[in-house]
Each structure stands twice: as structure tokens, then as C-alpha cells.
Amino acid sequence: xxxxxxxxxxxxxxxxxxxxxxxxxxxxxxxxxVKWNYVWGSATLFCLLVQIxxxxxxxxxxxxxxxxxxxxxxYIENDAVLGSFIRGLHNWGASAMIFLMGLHLIRVYINAAxxxxxxxxxxxxxxxxxxxxxxxxxxxxxxxxxxxxxxxVVAAEQIGRIPIFGDSISYFLLGGKTINGETLNxxxxxxxxxxxxxLFMIVSYHVYLVFKNGISEPPKAGxxxxxxxxxxxxxxxxxxxxxPFFPDAIxxxxxxxxxxxxxxxxxxxxxxxxxxxxxxxxxxxxxxPKPDWYFTWIFAIFALMPRQLESYVMFLAPxxxxxxxxxxPFLSNKGERSPLRRPWAIAGVVLVILAIGSLWxxxxxxxxxPRFNAKPLSExxxxxxxxxxxxKGIELYNTEGCLYxxxxxxxxxxRGPELTDVQNRLTKEEMIIRIVNGSENMPAYxxxxxxxxxxxxxxxxxxxxxxxxxxxxxxxxx
Amino acid sequence: MGCExxxxxTKETLSRRNFLSKFSVGIGALIGAVLAFPLIIAMLDPVTxxxxxxWRQIGLASNFEVGKTQLVxxxxxxxxxxxxxxxxxxxxIRRVENDEFVAFSVNCSHLGCPVRWEEKPELFMxxxxxxxxxxxxxxxxxxxxxxxxxxxxxxxxxxxxxxxDAIPITxxxx
Numbered sequence: 001x002x003x004x005x006x007x008x009x010x011x012x013x014x015x016x017x018x019x020x021x022x023x024x025x026x027x028x029x030x031x032x033x034v035k036w037n038y039v040w041g042s043a044t045l046f047c048l049l050v051q052i053x054x055x056x057x058x059x060x061x062x063x064x065x066x067x068x069x070x071x072x073x074x075y076i077e078n079d080a081v082l083g084s085f086i087r088g089l090h091n092w093g094a095s096a097m098i099f100l101m102g103l104h105l106i107r108v109y110i111n112a113a114x115x116x117x118x119x120x121x122x123x124x125x126x127x128x129x130x131x132x133x134x135x136x137x138x139x140x141x142x143x144x145x146x147x148x149x150x151x152x153v154v155a156a157e158q159i160g161r162i163p164i165f166g167d168s169i170s171y172f173l174l175g176g177k178t179i180n181g182e183t184l185n186x187x188x189x190x191x192x193x194x195x196x197x198x199l200f201m202i203v204s205y206h207v208y209l210v211f212k213n214g215i216s217e218p219p220k221a222g223x224x225x226x227x228x229x230x231x232x233x234x235x236x237x238x239x240x241x242x243x244p245f246f247p248d249a250i251x252x253x254x255x256x257x258x259x260x261x262x263x264x265x266x267x268x269x270x271x272x273x274x275x276x277x278x279x280x281x282x283x284x285x286x287x288x289p290k291p292d293w294y295f296t297w298i299f300a301i302f303a304l305m306p307r308q309l310e311s312y313v314m315f316l317a318p319x320x321x322x323x324x325x326x327x328x329p330f331l332s333n334k335g336e337r338s339p340l341r342r343p344w345a346i347a348g349v350v351l352v353i354l355a356i357g358s359l360w361x362x363x364x365x366x367x368x369x370p371r372f373n374a375k376p377l378s379e380x381x382x383x384x385x386x387x388x389x390x391x392k393g394i395e396l397y398n399t400e401g402c403l404y405x406x407x408x409x410x411x412x413x414x415r416g417p418e419l420t421d422v423q424n425r426l427t428k429e430e431m432i433i434r435i436v437n438g439s440e441n442m443p444a445y446x447x448x449x450x451x452x453x454x455x456x457x458x459x460x461x462x463x464x465x466x467x468x469x470x471x472x473x474x475x476x477x478x
Numbered sequence: 479m480g481c482e483x484x485x486x487x488t489k490e491t492l493s494r495r496n497f498l499s500k501f502s503v504g505i506g507a508l509i510g511a512v513l514a515f516p517l518i519i520a521m522l523d524p525v526t527x528x529x530x531x532x533w534r535q536i537g538l539a540s541n542f543e544v545g546k547t548q549l550v551x552x553x554x555x556x557x558x559x560x561x562x563x564x565x566x567x568x569x570x571i572r573r574v575e576n577d578e579f580v581a582f583s584v585n586c587s588h589l590g591c592p593v594r595w596e597e598k599p600e601l602f603m604x605x606x607x608x609x610x611x612x613x614x615x616x617x618x619x620x621x622x623x624x625x626x627x628x629x630x631x632x633x634x635x636x637x638x639x640x641x642x643d644a645i646p647i648t649x650x651x652x
Contacts, residue, residue, distance in 0.1 A: 181561030
């Protein structure tokens with residue numbers, strides 16, 4: 001029996017060339033010090049595998065039709081066996097892929113692994129990053145709840161800022177001049193067929209380049225890269241000290257991928273995918289479209305950018321950013337690789353991380369978002385023993401939308417300054433001027449408030465005791 | 479003999495190979511172009527089909543109070559049969575005077591999010607980035623580069639009608 005099996009295997013291997021196919025893995029040599037800092041790329045690739053498997057699984061359950069997609073998602077989430085878990089895994093797999101891709105990019109940049117002869121690895125890597133972001137975004141839309149539908153509109157608007165062709169491209173993406181029965185199917189076809197096909201081609205090429213040019217050796221300060229002699233030097237290094245990729249290097253990738261998988265399983269099981277919002281409906285204006293976490297920082301830029309510049313930034317920033325990323329290996333492809341001798345590279349990375357981090361934090365907080373559901377001020381919480389005038393002022397503060405943007409005590413939005421102690425900062429006249437005329441981020445109320453209403457609001461704002469904590473404060477009239 | 483021939487190559491086989499290489503690559507390109515054709519056509523079909531604009535009834539004119547703003551819904555120009563609810567768009571109708579109506583797009587001119595009408599302060603507010611508009615649609619505050627877009631409206635008999643239109647896309651010059 002065993003002999004028979006061996007014979008069958010030998011036949012398959014002889015005619016099928018299995019060993020020959022896998023041989024490069026075993027014979028491919030890598031530098032000896034390729035250690036834990038080299039797992040990010042393979043982990044990103046692993047996430048892609050998770051996405052393929054979970055994506056196919058979801059494909060068996062999901063109905064890509066504008067009319068019923070939402071219902072099928074409800075089915076996946078609530079009824080299908082393991083449905084919500086699979087959806088959770090696909091969601092967290094996407095998040096992990098973006099996150100690990102970011103780490104991979106940073107690692108390669110800090111170690112200058114993009115320098116000669118690996119420029120094409122960098123370039124294809126940037127392309128893959130773009131494709132991964134596209135996949136993440138189109139995937140978000142397939143959620144096809146009210147958030148998903150409105151996200152499609154937001155994306156179309158951003159693309160609309162491209163000069164001349166902007167609106168044509170937007171309508172091309174939406175599949176018509178409005179969101180319609182074709183829109184979801186379009187994003188589905190892109191997410192499931194078109195972009196994965198392109199992604200697989202470039203991933204294969206990206207991995208092929210790793211074999212062709214070899215894994216970059218860990219940099220050493222002072223050891224300069226000379227394109228004229230590098231290939232020979234690298235070959236000598238491998239000949240003398242190289243170790244086979246399989247298994248000397250790959251075991252770390254395997255362990256790390258397993259770790260990623262465990263984290264993903266835990267997240268998918270205990271946290272799951274974002275809850276579906278209301279059904280897709282462009283006549284439901286109560287929507288509050290928000291992107292998934294990895295885009296929150298971009299969303300924040302759009303709220304914080306000076307208005308006059310914004311349209312240009314929306315178009316130029318991705319363009320310049322993309323050109324810059326592509327040009328990195330051409331700006332410098334030789335010389336020092338060690339981060340210890342490239343302080344500006346580290347400074348740049350730190351700066352970008354800080355910028356994105358703080359934008360992400362602000363985006364998460366979204367102070368610009370009017371708090372439509374802020375708890376109205378009650379007389380008690382606002383001012384104890386209020387006069388009639390002040391009571392009316394409190395009422396107006398609630399109904400005129402002041403509350404959406406201005407906090408008093410612990411109630412209200414945070415778009416504008418907190419007004420709990422405004423009586424200490426502004427005089428009555430200054431308050432009136434501000435309310436009547438508004439500002440860059442505040443509408444002018446001059447046209448909609450009567451003189452009496454204005455006086456009532458100001459009477460309320462002038463109160464010293466606008467919050468419950470009043471007693472603990474020691475406000476003295478100026 | 480000026481022929482940079484390799485083993486087993488004469489000047490003739492070389493030129494033959496030269497021709498065959500170009501020929502094969504040419505055929506490949508032709509096949510690619512032929513196959514790309516249906517792909518491109520299919521991708522363009524929803525975009526290029528003529529949807530036109532249509533007038534849609536949105537209710538009796540008498541249902542709209544002078545000085546008030548209210549949300550109406552209407553069907554897009556030519557939805558697919560399977561579009562379902564997604565074929566519906568919304569607009570805000572404001573009756574300015576007895577015979578003057580204005581229809582505002584619900585899409586914020588900043589990034590297209592749906593603005594909400596706040597009755598008491600008479601403002602449209604956008605949840606996404608805090609854009610605010612006055613009751614006449616002009617920009618009041620926040621990031622929007624311009625006011626709200628408008629749809630054409632008309633009175634036909636007793637009915638108020640709105641003309642369907644594309645989702646307004648703000649361009650870079652706004």
C-alpha cells in the first residue's frame with residue numbers, strides 16, 4: 001500500500017513537476033539576519049489570503065442587488081450559521097491588511113530596502129497599497145446600508161474635484177447620474193472581480209521580485225550601497241552565509257501569520273463587523289455617513305481644511321502624495337541604508353505618524369459634527385430659579401440649534417466654544433454681535449431671531465450659574 | 479556576411495523569426511483589444527444610456543405652506559426595474575411666496591452628505607463636517623464652498639412638479 005502511494009506520488013511529481021515548482025523555495029537563499037522585522041509583508045499577504053477565503057464565503061451568502069443586498073446582509077448577520085463571524089473576519093482581515101501593509105511600508109522605508117536593485121518592489125508596493133485602499137473602500141460600500149449608500153455619494157464628490165473630468169468620473173463610478181439599481185452591482189463587480197484580478201497579478205509580480213532580487217539584507221551603518229558592485233556583493237554574501245528561505249526564514253512568517261490569525265479570530269468573534277445602520281434610502285436624511293476607522297483621518301482633513309483651499313487639496317494632495325511615493329526610489333537609490341545614518345527618514349515617518357494619529361483622534365471625536373441628539377438643557381440643569389426671560393432663553397438655546405455646537409455644563413456639541421462661562425469672556429454687546437453676525441463656522445442668526453428672542457438668549461448666557469457645578473465655582477461678576 | 483546569426487540561424491530564418499515574433503505579438507494585441515471591447519462597453523452601459531430628465535409630481539401645491547420648508551421624495555429619471563427604494567431621491571421644497579417655490583438638493587455642496595432642515599432656526603445642517611446653510615440655500619457656515627444646489631420646480635394645474643436631475647457634483651472651481 002505504502003509502495004503504491006509512493007509510486008503514485010512519483011508519477012505525479014515526474015509528470016506534474018511539483019518538486020521543481022517548489023524547489024526555488026527550498027534553494028532560495030536569504031541573508032542570515034532576516035529576522036522578525038521581515039514578517040510584515042508576509043503577514044499582509046496572509047491577510048489577503050484570509051480576505052479571499054472569507055470573501056468567497058460571503059459571496060455564497062450575499063445578494064449583490066440594490067434592492068435586496070441589505071436583507072441578505074441581515075441574513076448573514078442574524079441567521080446564517082457563522083455568518084456574522086465570517087463577516088467579522090472579513091472586516092477585521094481588511095483592517096489588519098491595511099495596518100500591516102502600513103507597517104511593511106514603514107519597515108521598508110526606514111531600512112531603505114527600496115534602494116538598488118529593489119526599486120520595482122517599491123513601485124509595485126505603492127500600486128498594491130492603492131489597490132488595497134480601493135478594495136477597502138469598495139468593500140465598505142457593499143455593506144449597502146444607509147451609511148454605505150451615502151459613502152458612495154461622498155466618494156463621488158471627492159472624485160468630482162478632479163479638474164475637467166471630475167464629474168464624468170464620478171458618474172462613471174456611480175453607474176449613472178444618480179445612485180441607482182446599478183450602483184451596488186458596479187461596486188460589487190469592482191470589489192469582487194476587477195480589482196482582485198489586478199491585485200493578484202501585481203502581488204504575484206511583487207513576490208516574484210523578492211525572489212529575483214533577493215530579500216534585502218539588514219542595513220549596517222556605514223556600509224554604503226554601490227549599484228555597480230551590489231549584485232555581486234549580495235551574491236557573495238548569500239554564497240558565504242546565506243540560509244534557505246524554507247525553512248530557515250519562513251518559520252517566523254508562519255508563526256506571525258498564526259498570531260495574526262488568532263487575533264483576527266478573537267476580534268471577529270468578540271467584536272464582529274460594524275453594525276448595519278438603517279436600510280439604504282437616499283430619502284432618509286437622518287443619515288450620518290462615516291468611513292471606517294482607517295479613513296477617519298482623511299475625513300478629518302475635510303472638516304479642518306481652510307475652505308478656500310480645500311477643493312484644491314482634495315485633488316492635489318492625493319496626486320502629489322502618490323507622485324512622491326512613487327518617486328522615493330528615484331530620489332535616492334544608493335548609499336547609506338541604515339536608519340541610524342538617515343535621521344530625516346525617521347523624522348519623516350514620525351511626522352507622518354503623528355499627523356495621521358492626531359487627525360485620526362480628531363476625526364474620531366468629530367467636534368465639527370453638530371450633536372443633533374444632544375440632551376436638551378432643562379431649567380434645573382441650566383439655571384436654578386431662572387427668571388421668565390432666562391427660561392425662554394434656555395428654551396431658545398435648545399430649539400435654535402445653539403446646543404448642537406455649544407456645550408453648557410456637560411450637555412451639547414463641541415463645534416464652537418463651550419459657553420458655560422461665556423459671561424466671563426464676552427460682554428452683552430459682544431455676545432449680540434457674535435450671534436447676529438455669526439462667523440466662519442457659525443451661521444448668522446440676525447435674520448432668524450427676533451430682538452426679543454435675542455435678548456432672552458443673551459439673558460440666559462449672562463447667567464453665572466449655567467451648570468450644576470456652579471456651587472463649586474467661584475464666579476464673581478466683573 | 480553581416481549576419482549576427484546565432485546557432486542554426488541563417489539570415490533567412492532570422493528575418494522569418496523576426497516577422498513571426500511581430501506577427502504573434504500583433505495577434506495577441508488584437509485578441510486583447512477584441513476582448514477588452516465587451517468589458518468597456520459593459521462598464522459604460524449604465525453611464526451612457528440616455529436617462530434624460532423628467533418632471534415628477536410631488537404633491538398638491540396647496541400642501542405647501544408659505545414660508546415653510548419640507549422634505550419631498552420623487553423617483554429618479556429612469557430607474558432600472560430592480561432599483562426598488564434606491565430609485566427615490568429627496569429634495570427640500572420651500573414656498574417662498576404664494577407662487578414662488580424653490581427646491582433644494584439634500585446633498586451638501588461640500589461632500590454630498592444629506593443636510594437636515596432645522597425648523598426653528600431655519601437652517602440646513604450637515605452632519606458630516608458641520609456645513610450650515612440659510613433657508614434660501616446660501617452657505618451660512620462650515621466647509622461648503624457654495625450654497626445648496628437647486629432643482630427646477632413648476633406648478634402644473636394644482637400639482638407641484640420637480641425636474642429630476644443628477645446628483646450635483648461640486649467641481650474644483652466652486
